[in-house]
Amino acid sequence: MSDPTIFEMSSPGRIGARFPEPDVPLAELPQEFLRENLPMPELSEIDVIRHFTNLSRKNYAIDVGFYPLGSCTMKYNPRVNEEMARLPGFAHTHPLQPIETVQGNLAMMYELQEWLKEISGFKAVTLQPAAGAQGEFTGVMIIRAYHRSRGDLQRTKIIIPDSAHGTNPATSAMSGFEVVPVPTDADGNVDMAALRAVCDEHVAGLMLTNPNTLGLFDCNVKEVVDLIHNCGGLVYGDGANLNALLGIVRPGDLGFDVMHYNLHKTFSTPHGGGGPGSGPVGVTEALAEFLPGPIAGIVEEGDEEMAPLYGWVMPAKSIGRVKSFFGQFGMMVRAYTYISMYGPDGMRSIAEHAVLNANYLLARLRDTYKVAYDRVCMHEFVLEGHFADAPEIHALDIAKRLIDYNIHPPTNYFPLIVKEALMIEPTETESKQVLDQFAEVMVKIAEEARTSPELLKSAPHNTPVGRLDEVKAARDLVLCCWVPDKA
Ligand SMILES: *Cc1c(COP(=O)(O)O)cnc(C)c1O
Numbered sequence: 001m002s003d004p005t006i007f008e009m010s011s012p013g014r015i016g017a018r019f020p021e022p023d024v025p026l027a028e029l030p031q032e033f034l035r036e037n038l039p040m041p042e043l044s045e046i047d048v049i050r051h052f053t054n055l056s057r058k059n060y061a062i063d064v065g066f067y068p069l070g071s072c073t074m075k076y077n078p079r080v081n082e083e084m085a086r087l088p089g090f091a092h093t094h095p096l097q098p099i100e101t102v103q104g105n106l107a108m109m110y111e112l113q114e115w116l117k118e119i120s121g122f123k124a125v126t127l128q129p130a131a132g133a134q135g136e137f138t139g140v141m142i143i144r145a146y147h148r149s150r151g152d153l154q155r156t157k158i159i160i161p162d163s164a165h166g167t168n169p170a171t172s173a174m175s176g177f178e179v180v181p182v183p184t185d186a187d188g189n190v191d192m193a194a195l196r197a198v199c200d201e202h203v204a205g206l207m208l209t210n211p212n213t214l215g216l217f218d219c220n221v222k223e224v225v226d227l228i229h230n231c232g233g234l235v236y237g238d239g240a241n242l243n244a245l246l247g248i249v250r251p252g253d254l255g256f257d258v259m260h261y262n263l264h265k266t267f268s269t270p271h272g273g274g275g276p277g278s279g280p281v282g283v284t285e286a287l288a289e290f291l292p293g294p295i296a297g298i299v300e301e302g303d304e305e306m307a308p309l310y311g312w313v314m315p316a317k318s319i320g321r322v323k324s325f326f327g328q329f330g331m332m333v334r335a336y337t338y339i340s341m342y343g344p345d346g347m348r349s350i351a352e353h354a355v356l357n358a359n360y361l362l363a364r365l366r367d368t369y370k371v372a373y374d375r376v377c378m379h380e381f382v383l384e385g386h387f388a389d390a391p392e393i394h395a396l397d398i399a400k401r402l403i404d405y406n407i408h409p410p411t412n413y414f415p416l417i418v419k420e421a422l423m424i425e426p427t428e429t430e431s432k433q434v435l436d437q438f439a440e441v442m443v444k445i446a447e448e449a450r451t452s453p454e455l456l457k458s459a460p461h462n463t464p465v466g467r468l469d470e471v472k473a474a475r476d477l478v479l480c481c482w483v484p485d486k487a
Pocket of ligand 1: 072
């Protein structure tokens with residue numbers, strides 16, 4: 001059922017573009033740059049439009065249906081964000097323009113930094129990192145620079161709970177640290193006894209996600225933070241789950257020293273196939289001088305007559321740049337638009353509705369599916385996708401069957417500490433009707449698991465491709481449909 005590529009569709013002589021008559025003198029092309037063998041597809045405009053429109057219709061997207069992909073916060077991306085990001089003054093500036101000509105862009109970046117500081121309770125923010133994972137890397141490098149600047153060279157370990165996202169141990173290891181895992185206790189919090197046992201003078205820091213990836217607010221957060229600080233370490237907050245806290249709890253007030261934000265989760269900028277991410281990092285006063293730079297700042301205060309002059313500021317002991325130019329500017333415009341549309345009270349209502357929606361779904365599903373760590377959840381929760389009386393059914397089968405009902409599967413097999421995990425995050429943008437439909441489908445699938453398990457085993461039934469070899473797909477990337485002849 002695979003579609004022809006645009007190269008296979010090519011028909012000699014077809015053309016989709018017409019060039020105007022040249023209005024400059026014709027010149028010879030430099031021959032050394034011209035290739036003999038450069039096959040280009042020859043197609044009409046409608047061929048191309050149909051080809052790409054058909055391809056796009058094979059994709060699932062938040063604009064198509066419910067997307068409860070846990071930990072990813074797949075909320076609706078408001079169209080006004082897109083409109084703002086396309087304003088010529090934002091879209092058509094060049095990062096090398098003189099700063100006098102980009103004052104509006106710098107003012108927007110500066111104000112976004114101020115808002116992110118206020119939302120999270122941190123003292124300084126960089127907008128540079130391009131994703132959550134890069135924000136983590138930045139944060140861990142800042143922790144490293146902090147200890148080194150004090151001559152404290154013995155700190156070689158980062159503690160990470162076993163519920164953490166894989167990017168946490170990955171970024172710690174990339175930064176040269178030894179990763180020390182700590183288990184989760186029976187209630188879904190960090191196991192305090194185990195944490196105490198690994199806290200010593202070699203600890204550089206701890207990475208904590210709160211609410212954690214079980215969707216639970218860690219009730220021991222204060223003790224965890226104090227324990228790490230008392231042994232001289234710093235606390236990194238994985239801010240991917242900030243959606244649950246907006247306007248209610250500020251990680252800076254909880255004692256976190258450094259945290260990344262995912263603008264593409266919490267602040268509604270598109271992600272997945274939809275565009276680049278953005279992972280700003282916030283820090284306490286003590287860490288501000290280590291932030292990557294340059295950072296948008298006020299270089300000359302304004303007064304009644306004159307607007308302030310914005311420019312680039314390099315923190316004194318900066319770890320350096322982590323991204324070319326200044327980060328994903330278009331994502332910043334979208335997040336700025338989103339935050340300004342909601343305002344402070346709106347921020348709080350986002351978190352309240354996200355948590356309410358998750359608890360509503362949990363209440364509707366807890367009698368049908370086993371719940372890992374069953375207590376009031378935050379913005380997401382984790383079910384177990386297996387049944388004692390349908391032993392051949394696994395979480396993957398349930399996930400694939402959901403696709404038949406035009407619903408994106410939840411995150412599955414993560415967090416690793418839950419057997420057959422199905423991690424469900426509805427987000428605040430879904431209505432009660434959508435949540436009810438999802439709950440009904442989940443209950444129906446649980447029935448099918450008993451009555452006609454083959455329906456689940458052979459799902460999905462209506463997609464262009466069925467079950468993929470995900471390991472092969474990741475290891476054996478094919479990114480190009482045309483392989484040049486070896487001339
Ligand atoms: C998404 C996520 C990350 C990584 O963020 P990216 O922007 O995908 O790199 C880290 N931790 C948690 C808990 C996440 O959900």
